[in-house]
Amino acid sequence: MTSIYLDNYPYSKYFKCYHVSEIDSTNTFLKATHILFQDHSILIADNQTNGRGRFDRVWKSDNDICFSIVFKKHYINQIIAPLALELAFIRLGFVPAIKWPNDIYFNEKKLSGILIEDIYEDKFQASIIGIGINMTSKKEFNSIGINDIKKLSKEIIISTILEEYEKLIHLDDNTIINEYIKYSMVINRTIIYHDKEYKALGITKDGHLLLDNNGIKKEVQCDEITFKEAIIK
Numbered sequence: 001m002t003s004i005y006l007d008n009y010p011y012s013k014y015f016k017c018y019h020v021s022e023i024d025s026t027n028t029f030l031k032a033t034h035i036l037f038q039d040h041s042i043l044i045a046d047n048q049t050n051g052r053g054r055f056d057r058v059w060k061s062d063n064d065i066c067f068s069i070v071f072k073k074h075y076i077n078q079i080i081a082p083l084a085l086e087l088a089f090i091r092l093g094f095v096p097a098i099k100w101p102n103d104i105y106f107n108e109k110k111l112s113g114i115l116i117e118d119i120y121e122d123k124f125q126a127s128i129i130g131i132g133i134n135m136t137s138k139k140e141f142n143s144i145g146i147n148d149i150k151k152l153s154k155e156i157i158i159s160t161i162l163e164e165y166e167k168l169i170h171l172d173d174n175t176i177i178n179e180y181i182k183y184s185m186v187i188n189r190t191i192i193y194h195d196k197e198y199k200a201l202g203i204t205k206d207g208h209l210l211l212d213n214n215g216i217k218k219e220v221q222c223d224e225i226t227f228k229e230a231i232i233k
């Protein structure tokens with residue numbers, strides 16, 4: 001691993017930003033060392049050799065955007081993180097959609113994924129919010145990159161996300177959920193959850209997905225859903 005240095009690009013006055021050229025995974029690293037980092041620290045990597053996705057998947061990046069944030073307070077990050085990305089992209093000139101819980105899609109293709117890991121030792125210690133944004137599409141996945149949409153620098157994207165994140169953590173949960181629902185590509189659609197069809201009805205105050213199958217309601221905390229009418233995973 002090469003050394004980690006303070007990044008002097010003015011990303012955000014609210015965050016202390018570190019940079020590394022290559023690392024296994026910014027999430028893995030911060031999970032192990034969060035105690036050394038203050039609240040609102042971020043670690044940006046030019047390259048990850050063992051990037052991780054949700055459900056122990058591999059997250060491949062090739063000159064893409066990879067960074068993780070450390071928060072020492074608990075927020076509804078499952079909702080706030082994708083919404084911060086959504087609002088940042090809107091400010092930067094295009095409108096993607098949020099696939100519950102926290103993927104960002106554009107033209108029904110995945111643009112970004114988020115891996116949130118909460119650390120507890122007796123009590124809550126920290127949340128690590130890992131954000132991966134494709135700059136280019138990956139052939140083997142149903143993905144799209146920023147470069148297919150608009151010419152934007154990584155620095156502008158990261159600083160806009162941090163600004164939106166900082167605004168959102170000061171809002172009440174209800175406002176955040178309502179804003180999230182506006183950009184959801186899931187609500188009111190028929191989805192498949194564990195091989196069964198459901199209609200997605202809404203999002204609870206904790207960020208859980210509310211489903212209905214012929215009057216039988218189900219609340220899903222955090223899982224994977226697919227769409228009936230398209231092959232979006």
Ligand code: BTN
Nearest residue numbers: 025051052053054113114130132
């Ligand atoms: C997913 O879609 O499954 C989540 C992907 C999250 C990838 C990011 S890249 C930065 C951070 N470090 C990791 O190892 N993973 C997250």
